[in-house]
Amino acid sequence: MFARDKHKGEIACHSFMIGKGKYDGITRYNASIPPLVDDMPIILSKDNKNLYLQQNRCQGCSACVVACPTGVLGMSNQLNMRLACIPRVLPRKEDSCVLCHRCELACPAWAIYLIERGSKDSTHLEGVNVSHEGE
Known part of the structure; x- marks a missing residue:
């Protein structure tokens, strides 16, 4: 199902079912590059984590919406630079989020991030400490 190579900072997702759709072989190699969260809006803040959306990277595929087990996410009518919703x-769904990272793992464009707040030296992606380059 989900696998993480902690040494290389890679996230791999192998053939899993999400709702009605099947996503095969989605592999993430850019987890070793920390996201620039200062440039991304926070769409949800819960406990000690923020959910960020890199709007112009989003393809509007709704994989994150389908992956959410609690129905917190939905597609808006707002368009990004790609003309994608x-x-x-x-x-009234903010409190339903269980911080499970399924939206983050389902996104083929790597446009949504669930990140721990308060870390200046590093970015924490699903419990794996990914240090900024040059430090």
Whole structure:
């Protein structure tokens, strides 16, 4: 199902079912590059984590919406630079988020991030410490 190579910072997702769709062989190699969260809006803040969306990277495929087990995310009418609808947190659903990272892992464009707050020296992606380059 999900595998993480902690030494290389890679996330791999091998043939798993999400709702009605099947996503095969989605592999992430850019987890070793910390996201520039200062440039991304926070779409949800819960406990000590923020959910960020890199809007212009989003392809509007709704994989994150389908992957969410609690129905927190939905597609909005707002368009990004690709003219794709972007996801949003549905009204009165903020507290339903279980911080499971399924939206993050389902995104083929790597446009959504669930990141621990308060870390200046490193970015924490699903419990794996990924240090900034040059430090």
